[in-house]
Amino acid sequence: MRILPKYTQRGAVVILMAATLFILLVLAFIVIFILMKGFSVLSLNFLISSPEDMGRSGGIFPTLIGSAILPILAIVIAGPLGVLTSVYLCEYTRETRITKIIRFATDCLSGIPSIIFGLFGFIFFVETLGFGWSILSGGLTLAVMVLPTIIRTSEEALRAVPQSYREVSFSLGASRWHTVKKVVLPNALPGIVTGIMLSIGRSISETAAVIFTAGSSLRLPTSLFDSTRTMAVHFYILAREGISNENAYGTAAVLIIAVLSINLIAYWTMNRFIAKRS
């Protein structure tokens, strides 16, 4: 028996829509669940006051700072390094054995569980280099962790820029660097920013790699060599040690709102940027 195309078409639409809807539902469920659980403790005071009694009461201000500073440090280090590497791989070398090895290595690196990066950071940055449990150790570890993501997404973005743009630029007497600067990078920017946003999201919610390297001090840090605690680590400790479930969910709610707003702002900025160019 043959099923008429109009029925298979309808069937396909239903299945595709159901899949999409399911994903949205899962996301909505998680967000709503966390927000409802954490809602009771959410207040301005919760955000701007320091935790008391290990976090049993009081707010989460130092962990907000920790969650802001670590990803920023990680991106400040890994962003330029990753983008420049991808420009080199994409624009300045031809496909050789070495570029293939580099690409393979970055792929392997991005598949390594974050706790391994945590262990590496502990051994290398905390102990060997003597940075101790500190913002610097944590930021460097996160930078190493997100570097492969930034390199690979930037590379994809650069490759997606039509070859004809480069040819045109060269044909008008542009050097390679000028072509990269004026034509290739601006057109790859949306993709590069997406990769960087992904990396910020990953580092802001990272726990394993951070707890081993930045420590879990609840004091407000005053230098790069101070230990700090991020919201994710705070949540982990509060929940695991059974200190305070309410405050744990409150922290999680703030974290989730932060990540969602960062994504929304990035999305909105990108759209404006793209609209302006075309």
Next chain:
Amino acid sequence: MSGMNIKFKIENLSIFCNKEQYLKNANFDISANEILGIIGPSGSGKTTFLRALNRMNELHPGFRNEGRILMDGNDIYSPDTDVIELRKKVGIVFAMPAPLPMSIYENVVYGVRLSGIHDSQKLDQLVEESLTESYLWNEVKDRLKLSGLRLSGGQQQRLCLARVLAMKPDVILLDEPCSGLDPISTSKIEDALNELKKNYTIILVTNNTKQAARVSDKTAFFLMGEMIEIGDTKKIFTSPLKKETDDYITGKFG
């Protein structure tokens, strides 16, 4: 007509990419201030030859030349040649209209800015001049800030021509510039070329033999990597010396 001046001298030129040979031992001259039409079936080496004249081939790995190309007496492949300066003097319009994803204005001044001209009055003037020469000014003068990608295919191609003209080159290479265009856009480009040859040397690769007959002063016929015949357009189209040329023009193959 100053057809006596020789712009390019092609000497024993062969072009290879990896193991394959795209051009076989070509020898001929290209006069200044004329339009040379290059015709021939696809795969005959026309485009490869054209792209050799401003060293675009070398952007792709594997390309290699034998023989020489002299421009105004200088070997353009000699180590002393500055390839960036060469490309400023020998502009190219590609087969597919390829505006850069920026405004019309920025497209036109892209190459000019590279040469260090930043005076906005000078740039404005260059934009108007070049767009006028490429028969596009009247259509876009009120919307120079519009993205070049928003123009129609025919307008885009004239924008690409303007972009080259703004550089004040000596030579303009055109690689089937009208292959994707409607007849009206095509005739506008042809009109522009007829005006331009007073000041520039133009080399036009075309799949459309009628176009070569309409606009070029001299015509060269390429076949399977060989330059079969070159001569005055009238002669090539009425009494070609070689049988292959005659067969191609009369449509027996290709």
